[in-house]
Amino acid sequence: MQGTAFRFFATATVFVVFGMAWGIHMSATGDHLHAPAHAHLNLLGWVTMALFGVYYHLVPSAGTSRLALIHYAVATLGVLLITPGIVMAIDGTGEALAKAGSVLSILSMLIFLWTVISTRSKTA
Template identity: 30%
Template sequence: MGIKFIKISVVYFVIGVCLGMYMSMTEKFDFTPVHVHISLLGWMSMALAGLIYVAFPKASETTLAKVHFWLHNISLPIMMIGLAFLVSGVTAATPAVATGGTLMVLGIIVFAINIFKNVNNQS
């Protein structure tokens, strides 16, 4: 799972950098919240989770790691697409942001449970 997290984090890195470049070139910064969330929850958080899973293979081999991976990668696009619409003035996108955000929090809780349960001195 660690390698999968690292590889998908690079995809989010490219998306975040391209979005930042677009905003800079157009001097329109409406999507700054989307850029920041993709960069932190996509690139940084997933890369760090991947490195943790590589360092502690016992944790990466669990069902919890798989659930974390899929919750993170389903929720982030839902939340970011919803947020892009929301900052563009489409208030009907609020449920997408809330749904994606809730799933993201659940994924991070699953990650925390996995770490506390499977990372120890014997890992």
């Protein structure tokens, strides 16, 4: 597996290990208050990032550009901000982190949209 694809998969797997541990903790304590934060850690951090990794594995040339590195950084930072951001929003202690994480998350998807369109002729 090539650099960018591996980077996305490895990071996604780290996120889901934390996400699952959090889910088990919620189940064990019966406290589901922060379930939406757990949900988005898994959905943006695991599902979305792993899907990005699948594309970069299918189209290795897409992963060699500088944009691919920026895409990885933006997507990862998005998850790292939105997850505590949702916790804070639920707790009523501020929404700035959730907003910043949301903007980075949609930005990462727009970068991906551009990547898919611009590398369409290179797909298997």
